[in-house]
Structure formats: structure tokens, C-alpha cells
């Protein structure tokens with residue numbers, strides 16, 4: 001069984017992430033979407049909130065699971081007996097960092113492959129930080145995030161005003 005791990009901060013999950021999850025689900029037998037710590041970022045949403053948004057947003061996707069892990073991605077992949085890491089690429093600007101991560105992860109365990117999926121061009125401009133910025137100024141993000149995320153963004157940024 002081909003199990004793919006799709007790791008990220010998902011702070012919050014966007015329609016761009018969902019597009020990758022759906023497409024990865026068509027290619028692999030099982031996709032585990034794993035919320036992990038990115039030491040370069042301070043999340044706006046708690047781990048519980050990010051998990052809840054992911055679980056609700058992937059409801060009905062039969063071969064998709066949501067999980068979390070604190071630690072090295074490559075250790076998690078081994079623990080899950082998986083061999084594939086899936087990453088989305090939006091632009092050339094993503095490439096350098098993702099290339100470095102893929103090489104480091106291969107150095108740590110050469111049996112694990114990182115596979116990149118190009119974003120749907122509809123979502124190439126989307127990122128979790130852009131979503132939070134728009135929402136924090138009261139902008140309309142309805143077409144950019146799944147509805148469970150919209151609820152949380154509204155509660156966090158709009159109802160506070």
C-alpha cells in the first residue's frame with residue numbers, strides 16, 4: 001500500500017492545500033495530512049484548532065487521515081511505515097527551500113522519496129499567511145478557504161472587532 005505523508009503547519013489549511021490533498025488521494029492509497037512544527041513560524045492557531053479545521057475540511061475523503069507530530073518529519077514517516085512525502089509547489093520561490101528539505105530528508109533516510117505536486121494555477125498565489133493578513137483587515141476570504149476555516153477566521157479576526 002502506497003502511503004503518502006503530506007506535512008505542513010496548516011495555519012490554517014487553505015483551498016490550495018485541499019487541492020493537493022484531493023489530488024494526492026487520487027494517486028496514493030492513503031494520504032496522511034500531518035500538522036507539524038515549523039521552527040521558523042509562530043502559529044496563529046493552536047494545534048487543536050488546526051487539527052479541527054483539517055478534520056472538518058477533509059470530511060468525506062475516504063483515504064485521507066489527519067494527524068500531528070512533534071519532531072523530525074523523517075522519524076514520523078518511518079513510524080508510519082510510509083515511503084513518500086508529498087509537498088506542494090506554488091512558485092519557483094518555493095523551490096529552493098523545498099529542494100533543501102528534500103535533500104536533507106533523503107540524507108536522513110534515503111529510502112524515503114519526496115514527491116512534489118505543482119499547485120493548481122487557480123491557487124498559486126495562496127498561502128496561509130496571506131489568508132490571515134486579508135482576514136485580519138476584514139477582507140473577504142470566502143473563496144480561498146474551506147468553510148470550517150472561514151468560521152474560525154471570522155471568530156478570530158472579525159468578531160473580535
Ligand code: PNS
Pocket residue numbers: 007008009010036037038039041071072073074101104105
Ligand atoms: O507548511 P510549512 O510551514 O511549510 O511546513 C514545514 C514543515 C512543518 C513540513 C517543516 O518545517 C518540517 O518538516 N518540520 C518538522 C521538522 C523537520 O523534520 N525538519 C526538516 C529537517 S531539518
